[in-house]
Amino acid sequence: ETGVTQSPTHLIKTRGQxxxxxxxxxxxxxxxxxYQQALGQGPQFIFQYYREExxxxxxxPPRFSGLQFPNYSSELNxxxxxxxxxxxxxxxxxxxxxxxxxxxxxxPGTRLLVL
Amino acid sequence: GNSVTQMExxxxxxxxxxxxxxxxxxxxxxxxxxxxVQYPGEGLQLLLKATKADDKGSNKGFEATYRKETTxxxxxxxxxxxxxxxxxxxxxxxxNNDMRFGAGTRLTVKP
Numbered sequence: 488e489t490g491v492t493q494s495p496t497h498l499i500k501t502r503g504q505x506x507x508x509x510x511x512x513x514x515x516x517x518x519x520x521x522y523q524q525a526l527g528q529g530p531q532f533i534f535q536y537y538r539e540e541x542x543x544x545x546x547x548p549p550r551f552s553g554l555q556f557p558n559y560s561s562e563l564n565x566x567x568x569x570x571x572x573x574x575x576x577x578x579x580x581x582x583x584x585x586x587x588x589x590x591x592x593x594x595p596g597t598r599l600l601v602l
Numbered sequence: 603g604n605s606v607t608q609m610e611x612x613x614x615x616x617x618x619x620x621x622x623x624x625x626x627x628x629x630x631x632x633x634x635x636x637x638x639v640q641y642p643g644e645g646l647q648l649l650l651k652a653t654k655a656d657d658k659g660s661n662k663g664f665e666a667t668y669r670k671e672t673t674x675x676x677x678x679x680x681x682x683x684x685x686x687x688x689x690x691x692x693x694x695x696x697x698n699n700d701m702r703f704g705a706g707t708r709l710t711v712k713p
Contacts, residue, residue: 491645520701522703529606529693529703529705529706530646530703532701532702543700545700579646590648591648591701592648593645594645595644595645596645
């Protein structure tokens with residue numbers, strides 16, 4: 488069984504640029520959530536996708552957007568990058584919607600540095 | 603809103619010492635509670651969870667009991683090993699798709 492994978496592992500961008508991060512869910516999982524983890528902090532929920540539809544969003548501006556594809560892989564797009572966007576971005580997949588009941592499986596993350 | 607407060611680190615212990623990492627929560631409704639562990643260079647892994655009051659989650663010698671009366675979910679282990687060195691996150695989910703994490707507690711176990 489393949490775990491959750493993310494690419495790239497590291498990325499450096501400059502302020503104002505756009506970035507796309509990718510996530511492949513664990514086999515058979517139809518739900519993916521994205522989190523931002525600033526240095527020394529716990530992960531913060533960005534949004535969740537279930538069967539290609541956004542299913543909830545945290546307190547992040549619209550320049551954070553996402554996609555989920557028919558094979559349940561996912562992208563996180565961030566436009567107009569700001570210095571504060573520098574963080575570890577984690578995706579997590581689960582078998583079904585209910586985060587409170589289903590175990591989420593996390594990928595290793597993409598570390599983004601904005602200069 | 604829902605939130606989790608956990609003990610600030612870092613925590614440094616000798617091998618075989620007893621571990622407690624405190625976690626308290628604020629939530630509406632009846633949240634599920636989790637402990638995740640993050641080893642260096644890896645993603646978060648679920649360590650244990652409890653979905654209702656008085657439930658005890660356990661895994662790999664770690665335990666935590668869901669205490670509604672004190673809104674707590676403290677993590678304990680009777681005898682830590684060097685391999686337990688990691689960052690530990692307490693988290694809650696209150697029936698929606700938004701999991702709230704604490705800031706994390708870094709544990710270092712010395713031989």
